[in-house]
Amino acid sequence: MKQGTTLFLKISLFIIGAPILAICIFLVPAIGNYVGELTVNFVKYLVYIDLYGAAIPFYFALYQAFKLLSYIDKNQAFSQLSVNALKKIKVCAVTISILYVLGMPIFYVIGEVDDAPGVILLGMVMIFASMVIAVFAAVLQRLLQEAIDIKSENDLTV
Structure with missing residues (x-):
């Protein structure tokens, strides 16, 4: 694969990561404070744990995707x-999904108190999107492992 294509994808990873970083810096504290005003004050810390906790595996997955693109550049795909x-x-991806499942009661409380059912829908979208990514990665992992096995089998027969 040409390096220009992987360079574009690497830049895309940074473009994906930048808005999430901005959300973590600016929006999550505002959401936490808003939830603290709507409900009991300690719930805002649960929001922080849930949202910041989901950001950690997100960035780790972006790093792994960057490493995967580097392997493709080095012909080690x-x-x-x-x-x-x-x-x-x-x-x-599974970790992110589990964190959002554990945080769904918080989304439910926010949706009930603020009378905004879209908050619950947003939580569900995050759960299902990360599960789709997990299934896609699992399928790619299995296909790649089978291709490696076939390649090593062919190398042994020659």
């Missing part, structure tokens, strides 16, 4: 390193 990167991306 069909290696165990790529399989491991996909496995870590899958685990990160």
Whole structure:
């Protein structure tokens, strides 16, 4: 694959990560304070734990995607390193989904108190989007592992 394509994808990873960083810096504290005003004050700390906790595996998954693109640049796409990167991306996506599932009662309380059912829908979208990414990464991981196995089998027969 040409390096221009992977360079574009690497830049895209930074473009994806920048708004999430801005949300973590500016929007999450505002959301936490708003939830603290609507409900009991300690709930805002649960919001911080949930949202910041989901940001950590998100950035780790972005880093693994960056490493995967680097492996593609080095012509190591069909290696165990790529399989491991996909496995870590899958685990990160499942972790994000679990964190949002655990945080759904908070979204429910916010939606009930503020009379905004869209908040609950937003939480559901985050859960399902991360699960789709996890399933996609799992399928790619399995396909890549099978391709590596076939390649090593062919190398042994020649």
